[in-house]
Amino acid sequence: MSQSTATVAPRPRGTSGPSSGGSEFAPLLRAVKGQGLLDRRRGWYARAVAVNTLALAGLVTAVALSGDSWRTLLLAPLLAVFCARTAFMGHDAGHAQITGDKAAGRLIGLVHGNLLLGMSYSWWNHKHNRHHANPNHIDKDPDVAADVLVFTGEQARTRTGFRRRLTRHQAWLFFPLTLLEGVALKIQGFRDLRRQAPGERAVEGALLVSHIAVYATLLLTTMSPGKALAFAAIHQALFGLHLGMAFAPNHKGMEMPDPDGESWGHLRRQVLTSRNIRGGLLTDWFLGGLNYQIEHHLFPSMPRPHLRLAQPLVRAHCRDLGIPYTETGLVDSYRQALSHMHEVGEPLRADR
Numbered sequence: 126m127s128q129s130t131a132t133v134a135p136r137p138r139g140t141s142g143p144s145s146g147g148s149e150f151a152p153l154l155r156a157v158k159g160q161g162l163l164d165r166r167r168g169w170y171a172r173a174v175a176v177n178t179l180a181l182a183g184l185v186t187a188v189a190l191s192g193d194s195w196r197t198l199l200l201a202p203l204l205a206v207f208c209a210r211t212a213f214m215g216h217d218a219g220h221a222q223i224t225g226d227k228a229a230g231r232l233i234g235l236v237h238g239n240l241l242l243g244m245s246y247s248w249w250n251h252k253h254n255r256h257h258a259n260p261n262h263i264d265k266d267p268d269v270a271a272d273v274l275v276f277t278g279e280q281a282r283t284r285t286g287f288r289r290r291l292t293r294h295q296a297w298l299f300f301p302l303t304l305l306e307g308v309a310l311k312i313q314g315f316r317d318l319r320r321q322a323p324g325e326r327a328v329e330g331a332l333l334v335s336h337i338a339v340y341a342t343l344l345l346t347t348m349s350p351g352k353a354l355a356f357a358a359i360h361q362a363l364f365g366l367h368l369g370m371a372f373a374p375n376h377k378g379m380e381m382p383d384p385d386g387e388s389w390g391h392l393r394r395q396v397l398t399s400r401n402i403r404g405g406l407l408t409d410w411f412l413g414g415l416n417y418q419i420e421h422h423l424f425p426s427m428p429r430p431h432l433r434l435a436q437p438l439v440r441a442h443c444r445d446l447g448i449p450y451t452e453t454g455l456v457d458s459y460r461q462a463l464s465h466m467h468e469v470g471e472p473l474r475a476d477r
Contacts, residue, residue, distance in 0.1 A: 150392040150423070153442045157424060162435050166428040170223045174214060174233075180207045181241070185343065188356075193348040201356050205363035211241050212368060213413030213429075219250045220425045239332035243340070245314030247321055247329055257425055261381045261398040269381070273302060274466065277381065281469050293474045296467035303369025307361035310368075311337075371411075374402050374458030375418040378465030379451065395422035396443055400461070401436070401452040408455065409433065419450065 157163060184204045191197040215237035217223055218230045231246070238246035252267050259265035263277060271280040273288075274295050284292045291298065314333055318326045344353035380397040382389060389397070402408060402416035409416060417432035420439050427435060443450040453461065 149390055149446055153392070153439065156438050157435055162431040163424065163427055165224065166430055167224065169428065169430050177207060177210045177214060181211065188343065189347050193352060195352065197348060197352065198356050198359060201359035202363050205360050205367055208242060208364045209367040209371070210413070211237050212244070215246060216413070217429055219246065219253065222426055222428050235328065235332055239329055240336055243311045243314065243333055243336035245317050245329055245333065247325060248314050248317035257422060260395065260422060261376050261379060262384065263381060264384045274299070275469060278469060278472060281473055284473065289473060292470045295470050296463040299463060299466060300366065300369065303366045304362040306365030306369055371413060371415050373462050374400060374455065375415060376400065377462035392423070393448060395419065396448055396450060400458060402455050402458055403452055404455060
């Protein structure tokens with residue numbers, strides 16, 4: 126497995142090594158709290174939500190005014206980009222990054238997920254919290270469970286029929302498959318309604334149906350059915366691709382804990398299974414802060430603008446403990462992730 130480990134600067138002020146026999150994570154947590162990096166940034170999020178809402182409203186207005194023209198399809202990629210921003214905001218709400226008020230956080234998540242995107246907030250939270258608790262754990266992380274893609278040789282060996290053929294070439298098919306992710310997320314949300322309690326199901330279901338009704342009405346009242354279908358296809362495909370590009374670099378190709386091996390503490394469990402992406406403000410914006418995946422996993426409730434500030438503390442702490450801290454460029458992160466999936470499918474390509 127190829128990894129790029131960042132050079133670590135000298136330990137920033139406020140950090141200290143772990144006490145003998147103590148938790149490896151505790152000194153880091155104290156340093157992060159001491160610098161106020163877990164304090165919420167309500168003003169920052171209020172501005173971010175306002176800007177994103179105005180952008181969405183502007184794009185919807187532009188679609189309505191453009192009318193029945195093929196030029197309207199040029200707005201679909203822009204709408205996909207800002208829908209991804211909306212998903213990132215729902216993600217942050219689910220982690221209580223925006224507010225510590227559970228009801229308010231759920232409301233923000235329902236609006237951004239169910240109403241604006243047609244994605245179930247409850248389904249996402251239920252799945253995503255299990256991922257955070259045990260990232261890359263083959264028995265506990267739903268993100269590495271055998272489904273369309275597989276992530277271990279053992280999973281690959283059990284594949285039969287069409288899925289076996291799919292696994293042989295899964296690395297090449299990964300990004301094309303993400304074009305279906307936007308629609309798949311909506312379907313999963315409706316399927317999850319059966320799991321939810323009656324009251325929750327009623328609210329989530331009503332918002333999901335409302336999203337589809339408003340979305341279909343907007344497209345079908347402003348353009349012909351053919352153009353509306355083309356717009357929806359481009360929009361949903363690029364939305365799925367954008368999310369795939371944001372989530373693919375984070376864990377794929379990183380360490381996978383042995384279910385029968387030694388249990389890792391919180392620090393190692395999160396750091397060894399996660400990968401950061403280098404970049405500046407544009408990378409932060411494009412990936413919704415998920416480029417600081419290590420910091421996000423260590424401190425899920427940390428506000429997004431604080432993740433880059435926590436990075437020097439985390440990196441130095443890992444250096445002092447001799448724990449690999451993996452950070453690489455965006456393109457190389459995709460190479461590593463796809464190489465891992467290619468290696469998993471190799472025995473099936475050889476055994477034909």
